[in-house]
Amino acid sequence: MGTLLQEIQTFLSLPEEARTGDRREAVLKALGVPHPSRFIEEVWTGKWEAGIDRLLDPTNLRIRPLEPTDFHFKWALEAFNALPASVRGRLFALKIDANNLRGPILALLDAAGLSTHEFEVVDLVALSKVHAEAAVTVRIPDGRRCPFEVSHFAPSAEELYAGAARLFHVRTGTTYIHRLLTGAQVLLEVPLEAIRLDAEDLSQDDVGRLWPLAIRGVARHDALGDVLGTILRDPHHILTRSGEVISIHNYELFHDIGGFRFGFVEPIFLSLWQHLRAPELIEARSLLGRMVGEYRTAYVEKRQEIQARWGELEGYLAAHPEAIQEYVK
Numbered sequence: 001m002g003t004l005l006q007e008i009q010t011f012l013s014l015p016e017e018a019r020t021g022d023r024r025e026a027v028l029k030a031l032g033v034p035h036p037s038r039f040i041e042e043v044w045t046g047k048w049e050a051g052i053d054r055l056l057d058p059t060n061l062r063i064r065p066l067e068p069t070d071f072h073f074k075w076a077l078e079a080f081n082a083l084p085a086s087v088r089g090r091l092f093a094l095k096i097d098a099n100n101l102r103g104p105i106l107a108l109l110d111a112a113g114l115s116t117h118e119f120e121v122v123d124l125v126a127l128s129k130v131h132a133e134a135a136v137t138v139r140i141p142d143g144r145r146c147p148f149e150v151s152h153f154a155p156s157a158e159e160l161y162a163g164a165a166r167l168f169h170v171r172t173g174t175t176y177i178h179r180l181l182t183g184a185q186v187l188l189e190v191p192l193e194a195i196r197l198d199a200e201d202l203s204q205d206d207v208g209r210l211w212p213l214a215i216r217g218v219a220r221h222d223a224l225g226d227v228l229g230t231i232l233r234d235p236h237h238i239l240t241r242s243g244e245v246i247s248i249h250n251y252e253l254f255h256d257i258g259g260f261r262f263g264f265v266e267p268i269f270l271s272l273w274q275h276l277r278a279p280e281l282i283e284a285r286s287l288l289g290r291m292v293g294e295y296r297t298a299y300v301e302k303r304q305e306i307q308a309r310w311g312e313l314e315g316y317l318a319a320h321p322e323a324i325q326e327y328v329k
Helices: 002-012 021-031 036-040 048-056 073-081 085-098 102-111 155-167 204-228 268-276 281-308 310-318 321-328
Strands: 120-126 134-139 145-151 174-179 185-190 237-239 245-247
Touching (some): 002 048, 048 073, 102 185, 155 204, 155 310, 204 245
Antiparallel strands (some): 145 185
């Protein structure tokens, strides 16, 4: 890996006009890219070679070869993801030490229940998601694997919400926020095995068994979210098999949404009711009434708790002025 890193750094130290096709192909071949010339010719845009160079740069953690606004973005993503997993994984492995990521990844693995001192990167996939740019898979010595996503999208908002959530005993995703040498932040997040509450294929068995826990859990997050000015709802809530609601992708804060109001999607009790409603009108209305009651009770209880501890929330936010400024700028 050391020789490969030196070869890449030597290539990138050249002026752009001196980075000839032959030199770029030689670096890609050393990385393990099969048919480097074909890979370079894969995307027909003058920005593609510069995109490849950014991918090769060990200090660059923005994995997408081109920006999502670029017309050729889809083809660039497909070309990169068509490379062998070993090549993509090797590329990310080169970026770990250059960005001081070894400690954060070990801490993330520990938080995910995979305590270890060593890991190996086995795959890297560029993503087209708004909230995540890449998915990385690492393997620890006992053979277990852990995927995590990499994002530069509003990590300060995620950090602020997670801290407030801990204060009021509601759970958020397994994340680690790392500040790079450039001053920018990057978010590492482990996808959780859980039920997405916005999934169209929710089974009636799951919904019928867990809907009270799901509605009460989402209501508690909504109570905190309304205080913090979040505008997103159940697409950002998942439900564990044990019935615990976890809020993920909390990137929107400090919007003036008023008091008891919903965001861009229907409230959780309506979306789950759609999966369970009976054809008989009386029975359907009765179920909806019970769902609304569960939601309102849990929501009001959590809002009252927040109100009673308002000074603690203000103190928490006042202690993080840099994160707030970084988010709102």
